[in-house]
Each structure stands twice: as structure tokens, then as C-alpha cells.
Amino acid sequence: QDNTFKIGLILPMTGQQATTGRQIEAAARLYMAQNGDTVAGKKIQLIIKDDTSLPDATRRLAQELVVNDKVNVLAGFGITPSALATAPIATQSKTPMVVMAAATSSITQASPYVVRSSFTLPQVSVALADWAPKNGIKKVITLVSDYGPGIDAEKYFKDRLTFNGGQVTEALRVPLRNPDFAPFLQKVRDGKPDALFVFVPSGAGAAVMKQFLERGLDKAGIKLIATGDVTDDDQLNDMGDGALGVVTSHHYSAAHPSALNKKFVEAFGKANKGLRPNFMAVGGYDGMRVIYEALKTTRGQGGGDALLAAMKGQLFESPRGKIFIDAQTRDIVQDVYLRKVEKKDGQLYNVEFDVIKDVKDPGKAK
Amino acid sequence: MSTSHNETVLAAQGLVMRFGGITATNHVTLNLKKGARHALIGPNGAGKTTLVNLLTGVLQPTEGRITLEGRDITGLAPHQRVARGMVRTFQINQLFDSLTPLQTLALTVSQQSGLGAKWWQALGQSKPVAERCAQLLEQFHLTEVMDQPTRVLAYGKRRLLEIAIALACEPRVLLLDEPVAGVPAGEREELLQTVAALPADVSVLLIEHDMDLVFSFANYMTVLVNGTLLTEGTPDQIANDPQVKAVYLGHGEEANAAGPLQGAKAPSGGSAAPAGAGSMGANPHG
Amino acid sequence: MNAQPSLLNKSRWKPWEPVLWLLAFVAPVLLPSHALIINEIAIVALFAVSLDLILGYTGIVSLGHAAFFGIGGYAAALFAKLVMPDPLLGLLVGMAVATLLGAVCSLTIMRGSDLTRLMVTLGAALILLELANKLDWLTGGADGLQGVVMGPLLGHFEFDLTGRTAAYYSLTVLLAFFVLMRRLVHSPFGATLMAIRDNRLRAMAIGIPVASKLAVAYTAAAGVAGAAGALLTQTTGFASLDLFEFHRSADVLLILVIGGTGWLYGGVAGAIVFKLMQDALSAITPQYWTFWIGLFLVVLVLVGRERLIRPWTWMSRGGRA
């Protein structure tokens, strides 16, 4: 008992967000396979729970993991409300909570025990807002899903773009449950902006892109710029040539040209029937690393507070590039890349062409 | 329009009911006197059931006015009319299939005695209610099936329950739509006797095709044909009315070639119809 | 004359019933590691029982019952956050708000077929969902309502991490409502509801004011659902939009139907079976547990509830109304 180190991994394994859970689970297992399951004399045990994206389920599972299974670390968390609902549990039980997916800025403020290994939407949207005006894009319409992350993305993109001398002429919010983008895209077309900025959760991205083309927005001279969720590596290949040339900003691409990443992508594919890792996977992979390193540092001694302290300030090379866990905010600081969809070896990839170094979450800048 | 000078309890004035292009009741005026035993007869589809539906508020008339004990009830909801003492039975059984006869009656009696909104007391807690139920069950030969779900009862039993429910409402005006359909011959008279034995100030409107019963029961009759009032009168007058014979009662003796028919028997006081009426016949709606 | 005993027999407590409740109440002590799931089961059971009042006893199909669950939950959570953290007062507030909403919504369910009512109730819940999303200054929008801190129950019992206080709190509230509902369904009022369910035309014809009875039943059920919602947000200290989601309404319907409608223990049995099964299966196969739940439902219907879960059937002899 004493010699195991338990990680409670709560993820949406079924329902709308199932791919998130799948990617993270695979990445976490890959990390353990590559780095062994014994650290500092402790055997690592991964307990996976499905919360079906229901915050109250997440919370109960976390509570049970803490009370019954006595896990040392809570990890996972596919959507923002799940993470927020669980944060008080982390505080109360002094258990570090590694957020591997949820991307709303405010999560790290919900508990001093939260550490994030994924990204925040403001982080990636401002990068795009920096890039756009320099490339002749001044007038932009934004189109985001009408929920927390979407509103974050809209707000930070707009602020930064305005700051950089651009202009958001119209901000459209699409209901989450929205099968047809036609009216919104038509509105964009009639608004004749230089570019359309899009954030939608990864599943809907393909539909937006397809309808963007079908409606002839590209021919009307409108560029499509988006956060990387839209050209999610998980699906990019199936989107077809229509996706070519779309510019996105994100913190990870499976095509990131580093040796570490090549190894990661290859190993990941091998372990999962050729599946390509996406930004969720890298969040899970790095999250595991943060936990492993903290455990090494503390040599298996000390409780949650010691672990947390050891997580803060970690700096290491990830498949996405260099990342840093800001000791103050416990949020991730990382490079954000500008990428364009291109064809490589007959497959579509987000190919990075520019980088903005060491982006902090702008949500916490003030 | 001749006989009794009693006060009118229920009055319908110029009732019209149209279903799309069909006029089911056409300016029907009907007065039900206090304590009357009033029969409403007429060919199939004449609008008798529709009339009852109008009187009880199941349907809203296209035109016309209904008064009950002097008050206009045309716009009242069905349950409000029941609260004022007007109760009906249905031509096609309308029962509570998953409840037992006992529960059905207990609920009806409770509702009737103002306990319907009580939610704290158990159904049947009140002694008078339970006693009244037992009495009704006895009276309608339902005691041995009182704990079976209504759904599995034989048709005859269901029919009896249908009428028991109406009586459980303690009506002052009772509208019976073919109450004895499906009840075996032997029990029919008994059943109607139960009805006839209601207090003298209860007014009853009976719709029935069994002429033996109608003539033994009614003291006044109204004949409806094709939605229109054909004639009214005492049983004698009606039995001898050639028009009624032609469209409704039929050939009388002549048909006895086929044997004695239930409806053809002339009521005691009446004499045989003029033979000429017999030849009309075939289409009652000509 | 055996009419009265025969009638009263139906509403009498059967010997197994107190035993069952006793078991429920010792469970959090005997199985301390299951307190949290017991809490959740109790809440869902309460929610299902409230649905049974309108579905099983009154015959109104609803796919929007989550509307009341959600609004009760949000009301209780907001009350704790903005006014005061006392759980019992919060519970009352949650119920009151849900009851109010129920009264308003009851106007829409008077007419129409099952399908119509299904969709109207569903629509109402979804509109509330969108409203809660739009009113993010109050509700926290899609991120959920945070910062809900509950005070100790009765001023003494803190809601602890193990969830025992929560379990007792929810079980007690469940039992209280269960007793009330039990009285209600066996009363003349309950009988009029069943009469309406079976045959509206006849119900009117014996003087039952159908519309107002429906409204009362619907409103009462809404209030109880609100209480269930309040329990959930109070014991989790969090409220989020999914309280209103379609699948919440759908799940509770499933749970009730699994246990059997028109029988108060149906909701309870369904909650126990469904939740435990979900918990166990998803622990074994987090990705594919829905398959096995699905299989269970299919088998349940094909084989028949009675034959499948014997233990309940022999216990419930005569208990089914």
C-alpha cells in the first residue's frame, strides 16, 4: 500500500468529449511505458474514471478517489466545469490536481493545488491577434462557440487585435448544439471582413471549414484563421484538401519539428493503431511528466504540499517545445506557434511557420 | 309539450353542433322537468350522444344556450356541471382500467363528498365513503370482482360499473346513454329499476334503443332525427306516431314474420300502427 | 362488509418497508467508502420519485423534468453563495423556486398528446439551459457556478470529504418526501390523479377538475424535483449548466422506467440499480460501459422487469398501486 503512488485520472471516456479522454489516456499510458512504472521506489498506479463530462460526477469521483483510494494526485479533467467543480476537493484534501485538457483561463485560480499542463485559450488566441495585423488582416469577424472557452477566446483575441490596430467588426457566438453553420457563415460573407477568426470545439471544426468553402468565403477573399482546435490533428487528415492553407495558432502540432516530438508521435502511433497524437495527448503526456518529476524530486516523501511545490517551476523540453510551469500562477508558459495546413507525404499536417516565444496566459497578466 | 307543469330543471335552447360540414344537432330545444323520466330516442346517428355531450360540456355548442336549474351553464367546464348535480353515463364504456371497481367507486364517492382534494388521508379512511361503496357494489353485483383491475372484467360487469359510477355521483340530473347495452336481458329490468327507484326529484334523461325498456320506463319522450327534433310526447303518443314508426320503430307486427322483435312489441297502452307506415322502411334518413 | 379494509390495505406499510429504510440508513456507516454514491443515489431516487408522481400516477410524460431539478439546484446554490449558507433554508428556497416554475409550466401541459407534452417540457428545460448560459454574471455561465460554500447542517454537521453528512442529509430528505408522497398517492387526491391518467373524459364526468388537479400534481412534482436539485448542488457545492441538460431528464426517465412506474419504490429501485451498475461497469471498462448498460436495458424489457428482478417482485406483492 505504502509503496504505491496513485494517480486518479478522471476523463470523459464516453459521450461528446470521448476523444479527449481517449487521447489523454493513451498518452499517459505511453509515458508510463516509456518511463517505467516505478519512481523513487514507488509503484505508479493509474486509476482511470469516466465522468461522462458531468461536473458533479467528476467531483464525486474525485472525492471517492481521494477518500477511498487515497490517490496522491488527481489528474485529467476534460472540460472546464469539471475542473472547477473538483477544485475545492483538491484544496480541502491538499491533493495536487493536474489539469491536462480544460483550457479556460480561470481554472488555476480556483484552487492553489491546480497545476495545468495543457494550455489556455487566451494564450493561443492572442498569438493569432499578434500575427494577423502584420499580415494584412485588419478587419476580422469572430465566430466562437457560446461557452466559457469560446468567450475567452473571443475576448482576448478582440482586445489584442484592437491593441494591435486591427478591428473586430462583428462577434458571432454559435450555440454549442448547432448542426448547421450556414446562417453564421452567410453573415460573415455579407460582412466582408479580411478574415474570419474561429474557435469551436474540435469536433465541429471540420464542419465550419467545409461550409466555409462551400459558401465560397475563400473566393470572396476572406481568410480563415483559427485556434488549433479547428484543425485538430486527430481529424485533420480526414478533412480533405479544403483545409489546405488554413492558418491557426496553437501550442502543439504533431508536425513539430523536433527529435523528441518525432519519437513521441511515432511511439504514440505504434501503441494506438496509427492514431496521431493531438494537443490533448501532449497535455496528458506532459502532465504525467510533471507528476513523475515531482515525485522524483520529493523522493516519494511528503504529502500533497510537497508534491505541489515540486511541480511548481518545472521547466523541461516537451514534444511541443520548451514548457515551464509558472511557480506563481501554476499555469503553463509555452511557445505558441503559427501554423498552416500543408500536405506532407500525402497527409495533412499543421506545419509551423512562426513562433511566439514563452507566452504566459494573458488572463493572468493583469 | 302538453302534460306536466313542473319546473324545468335542465333546458337546452336552440343547440347547434357542427362537425365540419356535418350538422349533428340542429337547433334542438329540450326541457327536462324535475323528477322526469324522459326518454330520448331516434335513429342511429341522429345526434343523441352529441346532445348529451353538449349538455355535459364535453363539446361546446356552435350555437345555443343550456340552463341548469335556471342558471346558464353553457360555458361551464364538465366537472363544474357535475358539481351542480348533472351526471352522465357513456355509450361506450369510459372506465379507469388500472383501478379496481372498489377504488373507482371509492374515488368517485370521495370526490362527490368533497374529499377529492384530501391528500393526507388514505382513500377509504372515511367510514361513510366505504359504506356507500359497499352498498353500490352490492347493488350492482360487483362485490365479488371488486378487487380485480377493471381492465380484466367481462363486458357486462364493466357496463354495470359504468352505471354504478354515475349513481355514485349522487346526481340530481342523470343522463343515461344506452345504459343497458351489453347487459344480459335478465339484469336489464333490474338495472333500470335501480334507476327508476332514484328519489322522485331526480330527473333522468334516457337514451336507449331497447323499446321494451324505454316504454316501461319513460313518462315523456323526445324523438330526434337527423339532428332535428321530430316530435315530443307521452309514450302513448310516440308509440302511435306514424312518423316515428316510419323512421325509427319499424314495422311492428309485420316484421314478426321473423319472430318477435324486441322493439316491435307495442307498449301496453298503445294500439297497432297504421299498416301503411310499414311500407316506408328501408332508409331511415330519406 | 369488507370494502373498507380492502381499501385501506393498499395504503398500509408492509413489513419489509421499514426494514428497507433501516438498511438504507445504516448503509453509510456499514459501507463508509460508499457514502458518496449513496448520497447520489438518494438524490437521483428523489428526482425519480418526483417524476413518478406525474408520469406514473398522473400520466404526463416529461422529458424536461431537469428544468425543475436545475432551477432548484441553482436557486439553492445561489442562495448559499449570495444570502446565507444554511442548507435547510437553501433547500426550502430551491423547492420554492422550482415550485413556482412548475406552477408556470403547468399551464403548458394541459392539452395535447404524450409527444406534445414531451416536447414542450423538453423545450422548457432547454430554454432554461440557454438562459442560464446567457445570464453568466449570475450563474457563472458555462463554467458553472463556483464559490458555493455550505454551512454545517443544523449548525453542527459539516459536509465532509467522506460524504457521510451528505448521505444522511439526502437520505433524510428522501425519506421525508417519500412518506409524504406515499400518503399522497394513497389518498383520494392520489386516486383522482390515477383516474385522470386512466381516462380523462370520465374523470371530468365524475366531477374531477382535471386541469387544476394536473396543475397541482405537476407543481408538486416540480417542487420535489427542485429539492433533489438543491440537494445535489448543496452536497457538491457546485452548479453547472448540465443540471438542465436533456440527458438529465432522459436519465431520470430511464431510471424510473427501469424500476417501474406508478409505484413509488420504482424510482428508488431504479436509482439503486442504475447508479450501482453504472459505477461498477464504468470502473471495469470506462470506455465501453454504456454498451453493457444498453444490453441490460434491452434484456430488461425483453425478459420483463418482474421476471428479471425477482427479489423486488416478491417483496412488492400488493405494494403496487
Added chain:
Amino acid sequence: MAELLKVEKLRAGYGEAVVLHDVSLTLDEGATLALLGRNGTGKTTLINTLAGATRQHGGSIALGGVALHQLASHERAAVGIGWVPQERNIFKSLTVHENLTAVARPGKWNPDGVYAMFPRLAERKTNLGTQLSGGEQQMLAVGRALVLNPRLLLLDEPLEGLAPIIVEELLRAIRRITREEGLSAIIVEQHPQAILAISDRAVVLDRGMVAHAGTAQELREQPERLDRLLGVAR
């Protein structure tokens, strides 16, 4: 006359419950059988069993040499069963005309023949089943059985709720159809006298068993005996 129907040792009921315990009877071609009995003695159950709408537990039914009990309910119409259920069971979402055409089989009787017999129905051709008066539904149920062009008509209380003049007419029609067209019929009625008058044979059921079987004439002439059999106290 050739034997049309032969029922032997029939046991049937609903689900596990057995209502008919041991019923045997025969009926000739063109003959009419009056099926009598008190409430709940199983008359409807017998009719429904012939139509294949109950659960048969034993015994055999032969119609013109065909083993009816081996046929599914819907195959019996093709062999010659025409059924008028006691509660009428008009198809409520079909119009009057569709009620007839949906089941009609080729033969002498067609919807027009039915309309000629019941002019009232012709006037209500496009009404939905539920929009008919009680008597109209009854006429439709009889018409619906006729357009099947059956060899054996099963009439479960067909006169109920009909105006006397229509009753007369229907009785006459039944008699004509059976005499002239060689159709057989089993008629359940609460008015034994009316029905015995046009029947050839009579069977009285009691508690799911045959209490009496004989000619209609014999019961017609002995009303007291009939009353006794039917348990009517006078």
C-alpha cells in the same frame, strides 16, 4: 347440408387463465347458431378463439375440413372467417371507406354492397372511425365483416345499440344471407328471443362449458327452460 364448422374439446383463455374449459359444437353450411349465456360465461371468448384472438390451450377447430386452430389469426380470414368483435373495434384512424377497403377480399360483398345495406354509412364515408355514432360503428363492424366475404360470420352482439328499425332490417338481412347465400353465422345476443327466431341451432354456455345444445326451435318454444338455462329469475 354439409358440416362447415366442427369444434372439439376446445380449451382457451387469456394468458395463463383458461376461460373456456371444454367446448364442442358443430355447425352446418348455411345454418345459423345462436350462442347464449349469462355475462362472463365465455361467449366472447369462444368467438374470439374462433377468430384466433385468444390463447388456445387445447382442442381443435375445423372449418370446411381446414384445421383452423393451426392457422394464424390473419390466415383465418382467407379460409372464411368474418368477425364482428363485441366492442366493435373500428379502426379509429381510418375513414369509414378505408375501414372497409383495408380488409376487403374479392367476392360478392364489396363496400358498395355494404353502403346499400346501411345507407347511413354511405353518408359518413369520409368520417374517421372515431367520429361515428355508436350505432354507425356497429353497422360498420358488420359491414367490415361482410366485405371479407366469409363462409362463417361471427357476430358478437351485433344488434346492440341499433335502432329497432335497423335491427329488424339487419335480422332480415342475416336471414337472407344465410338462407340464400349459404353463409353460416354464429350470433351472440342478449335478446335470446330475437335471435332464436332466425337461428337454426342454439348453444348455451355456462362457465366456459356447453350447458345446452339443440335446435333453436326447441328453446323458442320453451321460454321457461331458456330462462332457467340463462339463469334469469322471473
Added chain:
Amino acid sequence: MLTILFDGIAYGMLLFILAVGLAVTMGLMNFVNLAHGAFAMVGGYITVLLMQRFDTPFLLCLPLAFIGSALLGGVLERTLYRPLYHKPHLDQVLFSIGLVFMAVASVDYFIGSTQQIIQLPAWLKGRTELGNGAWMLGMGHYRLFIIAVCAALTVGLQYVLTRTRFGSRLRASVDDQRVAAGLGINVNVVFFSTFAFGSGLAGLGGALGAEVLGLDPGFPLKFMIYFLIVVAVGGTSSITGPLLAALLLGIADVAGKYYIPKLGAFIVYSLMILILVWRPQGLFVRKGGK
């Protein structure tokens, strides 16, 4: 303007195609088959897999999707659905939801949970624009195609159901299965063929809709609400009812989102509630029906 109208119509038609099979099983057979979406999903996956693995042309995939789902529907009808016709609606709900759960998990297991994307043939990808300014009409070819298929289907179905004897036999069987059988209608065959046909329609809908709506294992649950809305608002007694309802909802939704995007999500639900409170039996019922 016109473009919005066109998009609304196309969207409505898409909803209709997806829901029409349900209108058949639920409206006509009175069977609450919530697994309808699962059959649609099967049709969608048949198309996707055929196109991805065997390069089958899209146009050929459509009939195959129909046949595939119809076969599956037929088999399930024979084996599982039949005993449930006489069960209460709630049991049917339970059962069909169970099937959906199983279908979702199975697809997830065998094919994976990522969204599948259909690549349309080039001739369906284009867009034609007429006129300009406020009156410009832009028509996506694929949307045109959907409208055409849908119109053809409606006409055909309406004919079968109202003009042929099969339609009245079906409705008779639904009204009273026992008596219908007793009067010589082979209820089993009628139900079998109808159910298979309804499932086929669902499959066709899934195949056509996957392109616009996306296809993943969650499909049957995600779109269940939409099917139900269309059938509820349209009323269950005809085919034209759901069609008009789908068109109305489609146009209202698209126009609403275009002109008042802030209220985007409210429009469909509010409209539905208003219509149903106003006409509780759905917009289009046979006059005078109960």
C-alpha cells in the same frame, strides 16, 4: 435574403430526411423508436466506410445505405422489436435507448470515436449564384441535391401511405393489432416491411446528413432531439406534416440565427413550444381526429 431562405429550406429538408423514418415508425406504427438515430448512424457509417475503404461512388452509397439499414432494421424487427409492439411506450423507450447505447459503444469500439468526414464528389461540391445585391441567391449544390431527394421521397411516401391499400392496412394494424389480424391483415408482414422501410429511410437520412452534420458515435443521441421536434411539431398522422414542420423550423432557425444571432439557441425551442401550445396535436393533423 434569398440565400438565407434557400439555406433554411435545405436545412429543413435535411431535418426532414433524418426524421421521416421516425415519422413512419413512431407516427404510423405508434412505436417509440428512439433508436432511429442509430439506424441513421448505420447508414452514415456504411457510406463513410464504403467511400473510404472501397472508393465507392457517393451516389451508389446512398441506396446501399438504405438497403443496409433496412436489412438491419428488418432483422432487428424479427428478433427484438416484434414482442414490444404491444408493450407500453415507456418500455419501448427503455428498449430503444438501450439499443442506442449499445450501438454507440459498438461503433466506438469497432470504428473509433473520431468524427468521420465524407468527401463529396466534385459535382456536388460547387455552388451556383444568381443575381446580386440583397436578392442574390447562392445555392450549394449539395443542398440542392438534398432538396431534390427529399421532394422525391415525400411525393413517393405520401402516395404509398394515402393512396394505396398498404397505407390503410398499416394504420389499421396500428389501431388495433388483434382485430386487424382477425380480419385477415397479416400484421407481422405489414409491420416488418414498414419497420424495415423506416429504418432504411433513417439510413438514407444518415448517409445524406453525415456530410453536413458530421458523423461520430454520439450521432444518435446528439440529434435525437431534432428528430423528435420535427415529428412532434408536424404531428404524427401524415408525411406532409413533418415535412412542413421541418421546413418551418429550418427556415426559422436559419433566418433567426442570421438576423438575431444573439437569440440563436432560443428560436427553435421557443417556436416549438409556441406551436405546440397553440396546436397541441402538432401543426398538421387529420381534421377532427381525436
